[in-house]
Amino acid sequence: MTILTDIMTFNEEFVKEKKYEQYATTKFPNKKIVILTCMDTRLTELLPKAMNLKNGDAKIIKSAGAIVTHPFGGIMRSILVAIYELQADEVYVIGHHDCGMSSVDTEKIINKMVDRGIDKNLFTTLKYSGIDMKDWLHGFNDVTESVKSSVDSIKNHPLMDAKVPVHGLVVQPDTGKLDVIVNGYDQ
Ligand SMILES: [Zn+2]
Known part of the structure:
Protein backbone atom coordinates (compact mmCIF):
# COMPACT_ATOMS: atom_id res chain seq x y z
CA MET A 1 0.00 0.00 0.00
CA THR A 2 1.32 3.45 -0.91
CA ILE A 3 0.36 6.58 0.97
CA LEU A 4 -1.73 7.61 -2.03
CA THR A 5 -3.67 4.33 -1.91
CA ASP A 6 -4.19 4.80 1.85
CA ILE A 7 -5.53 8.28 1.28
CA MET A 8 -7.83 7.29 -1.56
CA THR A 9 -9.23 4.29 0.35
CA PHE A 10 -9.91 6.42 3.41
CA ASN A 11 -11.39 9.16 1.25
CA GLU A 12 -13.94 6.85 -0.35
CA GLU A 13 -15.29 5.93 3.11
CA PHE A 14 -15.14 9.55 4.28
CA VAL A 15 -17.38 10.72 1.46
CA LYS A 16 -19.67 7.66 1.55
CA GLU A 17 -20.31 8.03 5.26
CA LYS A 18 -20.88 11.78 4.85
CA LYS A 19 -18.21 12.63 7.42
CA TYR A 20 -17.87 15.99 5.65
CA GLU A 21 -21.16 17.19 7.04
CA GLN A 22 -19.66 18.35 10.34
CA TYR A 23 -17.27 20.63 8.41
CA ALA A 24 -19.88 22.37 6.27
CA THR A 25 -19.19 26.09 5.92
CA THR A 26 -18.64 28.76 3.22
CA LYS A 27 -15.60 30.25 1.54
CA PHE A 28 -15.98 33.41 3.65
CA PRO A 29 -14.17 33.32 7.02
CA ASN A 30 -16.67 33.51 9.91
CA LYS A 31 -14.23 35.42 12.10
CA LYS A 32 -13.19 37.63 9.19
CA ILE A 33 -9.48 37.02 9.63
CA VAL A 34 -6.65 35.84 7.43
CA ILE A 35 -3.66 34.08 9.00
CA LEU A 36 -0.18 33.67 7.55
CA THR A 37 1.67 30.92 9.37
CA CYS A 38 4.30 28.23 8.88
CA MET A 39 3.83 24.84 7.22
CA ASP A 40 5.32 23.17 10.34
CA THR A 41 3.59 19.83 10.97
CA ARG A 42 3.26 20.53 14.70
CA LEU A 43 0.95 23.44 13.95
CA THR A 44 -1.50 21.68 11.63
CA GLU A 45 -4.11 21.00 14.30
CA LEU A 46 -2.48 22.67 17.30
CA LEU A 47 -2.62 26.26 16.05
CA PRO A 48 -6.35 26.37 15.15
CA LYS A 49 -7.21 24.60 18.46
CA ALA A 50 -4.99 26.98 20.45
CA MET A 51 -6.77 29.94 18.78
CA ASN A 52 -10.26 28.46 19.11
CA LEU A 53 -10.68 28.36 15.34
CA LYS A 54 -13.01 25.93 13.65
CA ASN A 55 -13.38 24.95 10.03
CA GLY A 56 -14.60 28.04 8.20
CA ASP A 57 -13.40 30.59 10.80
CA ALA A 58 -10.22 31.83 9.11
CA LYS A 59 -8.34 31.97 5.84
CA ILE A 60 -5.04 30.22 6.57
CA ILE A 61 -2.05 30.76 4.28
CA LYS A 62 0.99 28.60 4.93
CA SER A 63 4.58 28.93 3.83
CA ALA A 64 7.94 27.88 5.19
CA GLY A 65 8.65 30.28 8.07
CA ALA A 66 5.48 32.39 7.62
CA ILE A 67 7.59 34.78 5.55
CA VAL A 68 6.31 37.23 2.94
CA THR A 69 9.03 36.44 0.44
CA HIS A 70 8.08 38.86 -2.32
CA PRO A 71 5.75 41.90 -2.34
CA PHE A 72 4.11 40.61 -5.51
CA GLY A 73 4.42 36.89 -4.85
CA GLY A 74 1.75 34.31 -4.07
CA ILE A 75 1.62 34.99 -0.31
CA MET A 76 0.91 38.69 -0.64
CA ARG A 77 -1.58 38.01 -3.41
CA SER A 78 -3.43 35.56 -1.15
CA ILE A 79 -3.59 38.14 1.66
CA LEU A 80 -4.91 40.83 -0.68
CA VAL A 81 -7.53 38.51 -2.19
CA ALA A 82 -8.62 37.47 1.33
CA ILE A 83 -9.12 41.14 2.24
CA TYR A 84 -10.67 42.55 -0.91
CA GLU A 85 -12.62 39.55 -2.12
CA LEU A 86 -13.20 37.18 0.77
CA GLN A 87 -14.23 39.49 3.60
CA ALA A 88 -11.17 39.23 5.85
CA ASP A 89 -10.84 42.39 7.98
CA GLU A 90 -7.69 41.54 9.95
CA VAL A 91 -4.33 39.90 9.20
CA TYR A 92 -2.41 37.64 11.64
CA VAL A 93 1.22 36.75 10.94
CA ILE A 94 2.09 33.84 13.23
CA GLY A 95 5.66 32.59 13.37
CA HIS A 96 6.85 29.92 15.77
CA HIS A 97 9.84 28.96 17.88
CA ASP A 98 12.14 26.16 16.66
CA CYS A 99 11.20 26.88 13.03
CA GLY A 100 12.91 24.93 10.24
CA MET A 101 13.47 28.24 8.44
CA SER A 102 15.53 29.69 11.29
CA SER A 103 19.25 29.49 10.64
CA VAL A 104 18.82 27.57 7.39
CA GLY A 139 15.04 32.08 6.30
CA PHE A 140 15.70 34.11 9.45
CA ASN A 141 17.85 34.10 12.56
CA ASP A 142 15.29 35.51 14.97
CA VAL A 143 11.58 34.65 14.75
CA THR A 144 10.48 37.87 16.48
CA GLU A 145 12.38 40.00 13.95
CA SER A 146 11.06 37.88 11.10
CA VAL A 147 7.43 38.31 12.22
CA LYS A 148 7.94 42.08 12.61
CA SER A 149 9.44 42.27 9.14
CA SER A 150 6.54 40.32 7.57
CA VAL A 151 4.03 42.55 9.40
CA ASP A 152 5.85 45.62 8.03
CA SER A 153 5.86 44.32 4.46
CA ILE A 154 2.13 43.63 4.62
CA LYS A 155 1.24 46.87 6.43
CA ASN A 156 3.29 48.99 4.01
CA HIS A 157 2.30 47.19 0.84
CA PRO A 158 1.14 49.77 -1.75
CA LEU A 159 -2.09 47.82 -2.38
CA MET A 160 -2.93 47.28 1.30
CA ASP A 161 -5.99 48.89 2.86
CA ALA A 162 -4.49 51.06 5.64
CA LYS A 163 -7.52 50.42 7.89
CA VAL A 164 -6.83 46.68 8.13
CA PRO A 165 -4.99 45.76 11.36
CA VAL A 166 -1.94 43.54 10.86
CA HIS A 167 -0.96 41.58 13.98
CA GLY A 168 2.27 39.70 14.60
CA LEU A 169 2.43 36.71 16.96
CA VAL A 170 4.78 33.89 17.86
CA VAL A 171 3.53 30.47 18.95
CA GLN A 172 5.24 27.72 20.96
CA PRO A 173 4.97 24.61 18.74
CA ASP A 174 4.72 22.25 21.74
CA THR A 175 2.22 24.06 23.99
CA GLY A 176 0.38 26.34 21.56
CA LYS A 177 1.13 29.37 23.76
CA LEU A 178 0.86 32.61 21.79
CA ASP A 179 2.79 35.82 22.38
CA VAL A 180 1.81 39.08 20.73
CA ILE A 181 4.77 40.76 19.05
CA VAL A 182 2.83 43.42 17.15
CA ASN A 183 -0.67 44.49 18.17
CA GLY A 184 -2.22 45.64 14.90
CA TYR A 185 -4.89 47.70 16.68
CA ASP A 186 -2.17 50.03 18.00
CA GLN A 187 -0.79 50.86 14.57
ZN1 LIG B 1 8.33 26.84 10.78
Missing part, protein backbone atom coordinates in the same frame (compact mmCIF):
# COMPACT_ATOMS: atom_id res chain seq x y z
CA ASP A 105 22.16 26.30 6.07
CA THR A 106 21.73 27.33 2.44
CA GLU A 107 25.07 25.80 1.41
CA LYS A 108 23.89 22.42 2.75
CA ILE A 109 20.60 22.59 0.81
CA ILE A 110 22.42 23.48 -2.41
CA ASN A 111 24.77 20.52 -1.88
CA LYS A 112 21.79 18.21 -1.39
CA MET A 113 20.29 19.48 -4.65
CA VAL A 114 23.54 18.71 -6.47
CA ASP A 115 23.65 15.26 -4.83
CA ARG A 116 20.18 14.58 -6.24
CA GLY A 117 21.24 15.49 -9.75
CA ILE A 118 20.79 19.25 -10.12
CA ASP A 119 23.52 20.64 -12.39
CA LYS A 120 26.01 22.72 -10.39
CA ASN A 121 26.33 25.24 -13.24
CA LEU A 122 22.66 26.08 -12.92
CA PHE A 123 23.35 28.06 -9.74
CA THR A 124 25.78 30.29 -11.66
CA THR A 125 23.21 30.80 -14.42
CA LEU A 126 20.58 31.69 -11.83
CA LYS A 127 22.94 34.14 -10.17
CA TYR A 128 23.46 35.96 -13.49
CA SER A 129 19.66 36.08 -13.85
CA GLY A 130 19.45 37.90 -10.53
CA ILE A 131 18.51 34.91 -8.36
CA ASP A 132 21.00 34.39 -5.55
CA MET A 133 20.08 30.99 -4.11
CA LYS A 134 21.58 31.85 -0.75
CA ASP A 135 19.34 34.90 -0.39
CA TRP A 136 16.37 33.05 -1.81
CA LEU A 137 16.63 30.03 0.51
CA HIS A 138 17.67 32.00 3.57
Whole structure:
Protein backbone atom coordinates (compact mmCIF):
# COMPACT_ATOMS: atom_id res chain seq x y z
CA MET A 1 0.00 0.00 0.00
CA THR A 2 1.32 3.45 -0.91
CA ILE A 3 0.36 6.58 0.97
CA LEU A 4 -1.73 7.61 -2.03
CA THR A 5 -3.67 4.33 -1.91
CA ASP A 6 -4.19 4.80 1.85
CA ILE A 7 -5.53 8.28 1.28
CA MET A 8 -7.83 7.29 -1.56
CA THR A 9 -9.23 4.29 0.35
CA PHE A 10 -9.91 6.42 3.41
CA ASN A 11 -11.39 9.16 1.25
CA GLU A 12 -13.94 6.85 -0.35
CA GLU A 13 -15.29 5.93 3.11
CA PHE A 14 -15.14 9.55 4.28
CA VAL A 15 -17.38 10.72 1.46
CA LYS A 16 -19.67 7.66 1.55
CA GLU A 17 -20.31 8.03 5.26
CA LYS A 18 -20.88 11.78 4.85
CA LYS A 19 -18.21 12.63 7.42
CA TYR A 20 -17.87 15.99 5.65
CA GLU A 21 -21.16 17.19 7.04
CA GLN A 22 -19.66 18.35 10.34
CA TYR A 23 -17.27 20.63 8.41
CA ALA A 24 -19.88 22.37 6.27
CA THR A 25 -19.19 26.09 5.92
CA THR A 26 -18.64 28.76 3.22
CA LYS A 27 -15.60 30.25 1.54
CA PHE A 28 -15.98 33.41 3.65
CA PRO A 29 -14.17 33.32 7.02
CA ASN A 30 -16.67 33.51 9.91
CA LYS A 31 -14.23 35.42 12.10
CA LYS A 32 -13.19 37.63 9.19
CA ILE A 33 -9.48 37.02 9.63
CA VAL A 34 -6.65 35.84 7.43
CA ILE A 35 -3.66 34.08 9.00
CA LEU A 36 -0.18 33.67 7.55
CA THR A 37 1.67 30.92 9.37
CA CYS A 38 4.30 28.23 8.88
CA MET A 39 3.83 24.84 7.22
CA ASP A 40 5.32 23.17 10.34
CA THR A 41 3.59 19.83 10.97
CA ARG A 42 3.26 20.53 14.70
CA LEU A 43 0.95 23.44 13.95
CA THR A 44 -1.50 21.68 11.63
CA GLU A 45 -4.11 21.00 14.30
CA LEU A 46 -2.48 22.67 17.30
CA LEU A 47 -2.62 26.26 16.05
CA PRO A 48 -6.35 26.37 15.15
CA LYS A 49 -7.21 24.60 18.46
CA ALA A 50 -4.99 26.98 20.45
CA MET A 51 -6.77 29.94 18.78
CA ASN A 52 -10.26 28.46 19.11
CA LEU A 53 -10.68 28.36 15.34
CA LYS A 54 -13.01 25.93 13.65
CA ASN A 55 -13.38 24.95 10.03
CA GLY A 56 -14.60 28.04 8.20
CA ASP A 57 -13.40 30.59 10.80
CA ALA A 58 -10.22 31.83 9.11
CA LYS A 59 -8.34 31.97 5.84
CA ILE A 60 -5.04 30.22 6.57
CA ILE A 61 -2.05 30.76 4.28
CA LYS A 62 0.99 28.60 4.93
CA SER A 63 4.58 28.93 3.83
CA ALA A 64 7.94 27.88 5.19
CA GLY A 65 8.65 30.28 8.07
CA ALA A 66 5.48 32.39 7.62
CA ILE A 67 7.59 34.78 5.55
CA VAL A 68 6.31 37.23 2.94
CA THR A 69 9.03 36.44 0.44
CA HIS A 70 8.08 38.86 -2.32
CA PRO A 71 5.75 41.90 -2.34
CA PHE A 72 4.11 40.61 -5.51
CA GLY A 73 4.42 36.89 -4.85
CA GLY A 74 1.75 34.31 -4.07
CA ILE A 75 1.62 34.99 -0.31
CA MET A 76 0.91 38.69 -0.64
CA ARG A 77 -1.58 38.01 -3.41
CA SER A 78 -3.43 35.56 -1.15
CA ILE A 79 -3.59 38.14 1.66
CA LEU A 80 -4.91 40.83 -0.68
CA VAL A 81 -7.53 38.51 -2.19
CA ALA A 82 -8.62 37.47 1.33
CA ILE A 83 -9.12 41.14 2.24
CA TYR A 84 -10.67 42.55 -0.91
CA GLU A 85 -12.62 39.55 -2.12
CA LEU A 86 -13.20 37.18 0.77
CA GLN A 87 -14.23 39.49 3.60
CA ALA A 88 -11.17 39.23 5.85
CA ASP A 89 -10.84 42.39 7.98
CA GLU A 90 -7.69 41.54 9.95
CA VAL A 91 -4.33 39.90 9.20
CA TYR A 92 -2.41 37.64 11.64
CA VAL A 93 1.22 36.75 10.94
CA ILE A 94 2.09 33.84 13.23
CA GLY A 95 5.66 32.59 13.37
CA HIS A 96 6.85 29.92 15.77
CA HIS A 97 9.84 28.96 17.88
CA ASP A 98 12.14 26.16 16.66
CA CYS A 99 11.20 26.88 13.03
CA GLY A 100 12.91 24.93 10.24
CA MET A 101 13.47 28.24 8.44
CA SER A 102 15.53 29.69 11.29
CA SER A 103 19.25 29.49 10.64
CA VAL A 104 18.82 27.57 7.39
CA ASP A 105 22.16 26.30 6.07
CA THR A 106 21.73 27.33 2.44
CA GLU A 107 25.07 25.80 1.41
CA LYS A 108 23.89 22.42 2.75
CA ILE A 109 20.60 22.59 0.81
CA ILE A 110 22.42 23.48 -2.41
CA ASN A 111 24.77 20.52 -1.88
CA LYS A 112 21.79 18.21 -1.39
CA MET A 113 20.29 19.48 -4.65
CA VAL A 114 23.54 18.71 -6.47
CA ASP A 115 23.65 15.26 -4.83
CA ARG A 116 20.18 14.58 -6.24
CA GLY A 117 21.24 15.49 -9.75
CA ILE A 118 20.79 19.25 -10.12
CA ASP A 119 23.52 20.64 -12.39
CA LYS A 120 26.01 22.72 -10.39
CA ASN A 121 26.33 25.24 -13.24
CA LEU A 122 22.66 26.08 -12.92
CA PHE A 123 23.35 28.06 -9.74
CA THR A 124 25.78 30.29 -11.66
CA THR A 125 23.21 30.80 -14.42
CA LEU A 126 20.58 31.69 -11.83
CA LYS A 127 22.94 34.14 -10.17
CA TYR A 128 23.46 35.96 -13.49
CA SER A 129 19.66 36.08 -13.85
CA GLY A 130 19.45 37.90 -10.53
CA ILE A 131 18.51 34.91 -8.36
CA ASP A 132 21.00 34.39 -5.55
CA MET A 133 20.08 30.99 -4.11
CA LYS A 134 21.58 31.85 -0.75
CA ASP A 135 19.34 34.90 -0.39
CA TRP A 136 16.37 33.05 -1.81
CA LEU A 137 16.63 30.03 0.51
CA HIS A 138 17.67 32.00 3.57
CA GLY A 139 15.04 32.08 6.30
CA PHE A 140 15.70 34.11 9.45
CA ASN A 141 17.85 34.10 12.56
CA ASP A 142 15.29 35.51 14.97
CA VAL A 143 11.58 34.65 14.75
CA THR A 144 10.48 37.87 16.48
CA GLU A 145 12.38 40.00 13.95
CA SER A 146 11.06 37.88 11.10
CA VAL A 147 7.43 38.31 12.22
CA LYS A 148 7.94 42.08 12.61
CA SER A 149 9.44 42.27 9.14
CA SER A 150 6.54 40.32 7.57
CA VAL A 151 4.03 42.55 9.40
CA ASP A 152 5.85 45.62 8.03
CA SER A 153 5.86 44.32 4.46
CA ILE A 154 2.13 43.63 4.62
CA LYS A 155 1.24 46.87 6.43
CA ASN A 156 3.29 48.99 4.01
CA HIS A 157 2.30 47.19 0.84
CA PRO A 158 1.14 49.77 -1.75
CA LEU A 159 -2.09 47.82 -2.38
CA MET A 160 -2.93 47.28 1.30
CA ASP A 161 -5.99 48.89 2.86
CA ALA A 162 -4.49 51.06 5.64
CA LYS A 163 -7.52 50.42 7.89
CA VAL A 164 -6.83 46.68 8.13
CA PRO A 165 -4.99 45.76 11.36
CA VAL A 166 -1.94 43.54 10.86
CA HIS A 167 -0.96 41.58 13.98
CA GLY A 168 2.27 39.70 14.60
CA LEU A 169 2.43 36.71 16.96
CA VAL A 170 4.78 33.89 17.86
CA VAL A 171 3.53 30.47 18.95
CA GLN A 172 5.24 27.72 20.96
CA PRO A 173 4.97 24.61 18.74
CA ASP A 174 4.72 22.25 21.74
CA THR A 175 2.22 24.06 23.99
CA GLY A 176 0.38 26.34 21.56
CA LYS A 177 1.13 29.37 23.76
CA LEU A 178 0.86 32.61 21.79
CA ASP A 179 2.79 35.82 22.38
CA VAL A 180 1.81 39.08 20.73
CA ILE A 181 4.77 40.76 19.05
CA VAL A 182 2.83 43.42 17.15
CA ASN A 183 -0.67 44.49 18.17
CA GLY A 184 -2.22 45.64 14.90
CA TYR A 185 -4.89 47.70 16.68
CA ASP A 186 -2.17 50.03 18.00
CA GLN A 187 -0.79 50.86 14.57
ZN1 LIG B 1 8.33 26.84 10.78
